[in-house]
Amino acid sequence: MDNFKFHNPVKIIFGKDTIREIGSEIHSHDISKVLILMGSGSVKKNGVYEQVIDSLEKYGIDFIEQWGVTPNPVLSHAEETLEIARSEKVQAILAVGGGSVIDEAKAIAAGYYAPDIWSIFEKTYKPTNALPLFTVLTISATASEINSFGVLTNDTENKKWSFGSKYSYPKVSIIDPSVQKFLPINQTINGGVDTLSHIMEFYFMGENEESTLAINEALMRTVIKSIDELVADPLNYDWRANLAWCSSLALQGITGVSMGGGEFACHRIEHAISALHPTVAHAEGLSIVFPAWIEYVNSLKPHIFERWAKNVWEADSVEAGIEKMKEKFKFWGAPVSLSEFNIEADEFEGIAENALLIGEVGKIKELNKQDIINILNIAQ
Amino acid sequence: MDNFKFHNPVKIIFGKDTIREIGSEIHSHDISKVLILMGSGSVKKNGVYEQVIDSLEKYGIDFIEQWGVTPNPVLSHAEETLEIARSEKVQAILAVGGGSVIDEAKAIAAGYYAPDIWSIFEKTYKPTNALPLFTVLTISATASEINSFGVLTNDTENKKWSFGSKYSYPKVSIIDPSVQKFLPINQTINGGVDTLSHIMEFYFMGENEESTLAINEALMRTVIKSIDELVADPLNYDWRANLAWCSSLALQGITGVSMGGGEFACHRIEHAISALHPTVAHAEGLSIVFPAWIEYVNSLKPHIFERWAKNVWEADSVEAGIEKMKEKFKFWGAPVSLSEFNIEADEFEGIAENALLIGEVGKIKELNKQDIINILNIAQ
Numbered sequence: 188m189d190n191f192k193f194h195n196p197v198k199i200i201f202g203k204d205t206i207r208e209i210g211s212e213i214h215s216h217d218i219s220k221v222l223i224l225m226g227s228g229s230v231k232k233n234g235v236y237e238q239v240i241d242s243l244e245k246y247g248i249d250f251i252e253q254w255g256v257t258p259n260p261v262l263s264h265a266e267e268t269l270e271i272a273r274s275e276k277v278q279a280i281l282a283v284g285g286g287s288v289i290d291e292a293k294a295i296a297a298g299y300y301a302p303d304i305w306s307i308f309e310k311t312y313k314p315t316n317a318l319p320l321f322t323v324l325t326i327s328a329t330a331s332e333i334n335s336f337g338v339l340t341n342d343t344e345n346k347k348w349s350f351g352s353k354y355s356y357p358k359v360s361i362i363d364p365s366v367q368k369f370l371p372i373n374q375t376i377n378g379g380v381d382t383l384s385h386i387m388e389f390y391f392m393g394e395n396e397e398s399t400l401a402i403n404e405a406l407m408r409t410v411i412k413s414i415d416e417l418v419a420d421p422l423n424y425d426w427r428a429n430l431a432w433c434s435s436l437a438l439q440g441i442t443g444v445s446m447g448g449g450e451f452a453c454h455r456i457e458h459a460i461s462a463l464h465p466t467v468a469h470a471e472g473l474s475i476v477f478p479a480w481i482e483y484v485n486s487l488k489p490h491i492f493e494r495w496a497k498n499v500w501e502a503d504s505v506e507a508g509i510e511k512m513k514e515k516f517k518f519w520g521a522p523v524s525l526s527e528f529n530i531e532a533d534e535f536e537g538i539a540e541n542a543l544l545i546g547e548v549g550k551i552k553e554l555n556k557q558d559i560i561n562i563l564n565i566a567q
Numbered sequence: 568m569d570n571f572k573f574h575n576p577v578k579i580i581f582g583k584d585t586i587r588e589i590g591s592e593i594h595s596h597d598i599s600k601v602l603i604l605m606g607s608g609s610v611k612k613n614g615v616y617e618q619v620i621d622s623l624e625k626y627g628i629d630f631i632e633q634w635g636v637t638p639n640p641v642l643s644h645a646e647e648t649l650e651i652a653r654s655e656k657v658q659a660i661l662a663v664g665g666g667s668v669i670d671e672a673k674a675i676a677a678g679y680y681a682p683d684i685w686s687i688f689e690k691t692y693k694p695t696n697a698l699p700l701f702t703v704l705t706i707s708a709t710a711s712e713i714n715s716f717g718v719l720t721n722d723t724e725n726k727k728w729s730f731g732s733k734y735s736y737p738k739v740s741i742i743d744p745s746v747q748k749f750l751p752i753n754q755t756i757n758g759g760v761d762t763l764s765h766i767m768e769f770y771f772m773g774e775n776e777e778s779t780l781a782i783n784e785a786l787m788r789t790v791i792k793s794i795d796e797l798v799a800d801p802l803n804y805d806w807r808a809n810l811a812w813c814s815s816l817a818l819q820g821i822t823g824v825s826m827g828g829g830e831f832a833c834h835r836i837e838h839a840i841s842a843l844h845p846t847v848a849h850a851e852g853l854s855i856v857f858p859a860w861i862e863y864v865n866s867l868k869p870h871i872f873e874r875w876a877k878n879v880w881e882a883d884s885v886e887a888g889i890e891k892m893k894e895k896f897k898f899w900g901a902p903v904s905l906s907e908f909n910i911e912a913d914e915f916e917g918i919a920e921n922a923l924l925i926g927e928v929g930k931i932k933e934l935n936k937q938d939i940i941n942i943l944n945i946a947q
Contacts, residue, residue: 188744188808190582195575201825202570364568395805397792398812401785409781425775428568432778432824441821444812445581 188396189445197333197439198359201432203424205363206235206323210242212359213279213321220249221321222277224268224292226256226284233366235325239283251275256284259465260291261342265304269295272318279319282357286329289322293337293355296320305341308348317354324362326370327431328378328470330385330438332360340462347462348545362435364428372421376519377470378434379414383407384473385437388454391551392446393491399444404498406433406442411499414519452549453477456559459542460530467528474521478509479566484552525566535563568776568825575820577713578739581812583804585743586615586703590622592739593659593701600629601701602657604648604672606636606664613746615705619663631655636664639845640671641722645684649675652698659699662737666709669702673717673735676700685721688728697734704742706750707811708758708850710765710818712740720842727842728925742815744808752801756899757850758814759794763787764853765817768834771931772826773871779824784878786813786822791879794899832864832929833857836939839922840910847908854901858889859946864932905946915943 200208213221223239230236243250253268272280272295282292296318298304306312324332331337335355340347367375390403413430416423436442443449457472485492485505496508513523522528530538539559548554554562580588593601603619610616623630633648652660652675662672676698678684686692704712711717715735720727747755770783793810796803816822823829837852865872865885876888893903902908910918919939928934934942 188582188805188812190585192578192580194578198572198574200572202568205570396809397806398786398789398809398816401789402782405781405785406778409778412777425568426777428825429776429778432568436778436821441816445808 189447191445193440193444195333195356195440197356199333199362199435200359201362201364202428203363203365205361206238206366207242209239209281209321209323209359209361210244210246210248213243213248213281214246216279216319216358218248218278218319220275220277221279221281222268222272222275223250223252223281223283224256224288224295225252225254226288228254230283230325233325233369235283235323235366239281239323250281251277256288256291258287258468259340259347259461260287260338261340262305263342265291265294265298265339269298269304272299277318279321282320282322283325285324285326286331289324289331289357290329290337290339292320292322293317293331293335294339294350297350297352297355304339307350307352308339308341310350314352314354317352320355320357322357322360324360325366326374326378327362327364327367327434328381330382330435332357332362333435333439336438338458345462345541346544347458362431364431365424367431368422368424368427372418373520375417375421375430376414376521377468379410379430379519380470380474380516380521382430382434382437383410384453384470384477386410386442387477387495388449388451389443389446390495391450391488391491396445399442399446400494403442406436407499409433411515418519447550450550452551452554453480455542455548456480456538456562459538462541463534463538464528464530471522471528474516475523475525475527475566476562478513478523479562481505481509482565483558483562484549488551525563532564532567535560538563569827571825573820573824575713575736577736579713579742579815580739581742581744582808583743583745585741586618586746587622589619589661589701589703589739589741590624590626590628593623593628593661594626596659596699596738598628598658598699600655600657601659601661602648602652602655603630603632603661603663604636604668604675605632605634606668608634610663610705613705613749615663615703615746619661619703630661631657636668636671638667638848639720639727639841640667640718641720642685643722645671645674645678645719649678649684652679657698659701662700662702663705665704665706666711669704669711669737670709670717670719672700672702673697673711673715674719674730677730677732677735684719687730687732688719688721690730694732694734697732700735700737702737702740704740705746706754706758707742707744707747707814708761710762710815712737712742713815713819716818718838725842725921726924727838742811744811745804747811748802748804748807752798753900755797755801755810756794756901757848759790759810759899760850760854760896760901762810762814762817763790764833764850764857766790766822767857767875768829768831769823769826770875771868771871772830776825779822779826780874783822786816787879789813791895798899827930830930832931832934833860835922835928836860836918836942839918842921843914843918844908844910851902851908854896855903855905855907855946856942858893858903859942861885861889862945863938863942864929868931905943912944912947915940918943
């Protein structure tokens, strides 16, 4: 079991009717003016916006609203928002939305004290401070509400890159699973596939960390069970809540204990796909790439992939485990091949080059350009 | 799934050769003088003391040493230490030892700003501040290194009571499992039984929190496996490390998510036993009481106890699960009956009254005096 450090200071407030606690939480941090960052307006339909505004007003917290965060959030919008945050002299960012909104909020909060936002993602500048960040989560998927990582797309250079900093943990995140019950079911499934992928990225790094492996198997089985139950009954609160909590835990730190930072080859390949094809949702790219990657690399570390097949999918071989996972994805309506998005073989070289732009891809097997093309061919 | 809050700001540094990081961590909190609290001297034999002192000196941190914390730490020693902390004007407490040392350190740290220490345990005073606390753990068992709770025995009134405060989380805890490899095996087993008990205290409260239940089952199975492996090979680092991490996680918050604060009837009864019989180690009291309590209450909530029997013990009935647990305890050398300590039936009324001193005992079944006597009779 390798040495590790564990530190996650985020305060989570979880459950029904908890959104109205946001004003009190921000007030207790002596903050009197925030920038509220939001997406395209769904929070006005599901009642979240109204609860947030009521709570801020109750505690006398001044605010300005900034709308328009996109599903794959872009640098240009973050830069525009940063200018507003500076000119309005806000003391904190309040992200109200899903992972995209929270990710962009992290970029703005850290960018506030940086020469420019993209330098943080290029790693030419290391954050030394950030505006305090609060979040109200509306879609469980990326776990951005509980960790210090953010992903942003540089929309002039087609680069979808990530950063993390100890200054970027939200102070408080509110997760009310009941506001997710009217999401289109495919968004719930996307969130679940994303969660499953995050856990797998750590799990396959395992060697002798029985504690982490056992926790991760427990979470993977719970995610699969939760999605099955929600496909049958999208209004079931308890399964919705269980899925939401698994989603947060997947990237909270606990699943990565002693796992060397995780594998994340599939995330890197997926980021390249959706950087070049923004209509592919992150989770859709993952459900396509993961089975192909497992097929390509499992023989290099057979014991962990065999354990996964047995303990997560009740399958007696890795091949059977992959097949069961793909069948499950198909049953949920998640894509399992690039052809479903009309992404053809002549684009694979470009995707592979994009994935390699930021450096090495993969740990269980370090993937070169041809390896990535081979994986994309399996995923075709 | 009930609403919950989750917030655990403790920074954990875990692994081999990590003790020498303590000086740097304390220094980074701008602290230049600490009181080191320790037990009876075992840290001078296993090299821990030397590593701590070297690290403090390297970072120019002044210190005074206070020895003599006992296995069931007592109020009189905490009060004596508090006087020293005040007169020496230390800025923080550094606990170097097991759960007893850390628990007493928490009482001193919170007591520093209180009218007196015991008022915190009596709940007549609620802490509003505490000295910063750092810990170097030498025995994994109580999880005190990762949470805000402490237990202390009022040695003039025979009361073993607990407290918790958001000011009582350690800032940093260092867990080097390799220093535990030369512990007598019965101390390792005690730590494991304590850990298992903590997880069960939350688990049996479960209803529909599949995520928490699945995590807790994963941890219980890992604890049992780890102890089995360490009984066979006490020097195995990986199993030692896995057990240590499970022990911390058991009371870190994650196992109690949406579990209503836990059951803790067995802990209350055990505290009464070891308050009156200080030679009974906490874990020894627990391995005696828990099987009896399960036998007494399981019919009130059969689904959760049946699930426990099946998923933790591979048993097809609660009775068979209890039997398997008792057989496992015996195999490890842990006691399963009060008679092993010559505690006789004529003392049961006194134990029951002691357990009830601080208020209601039990949630799945609220236990009155006769109930506790009945459980003690089963445990005879």
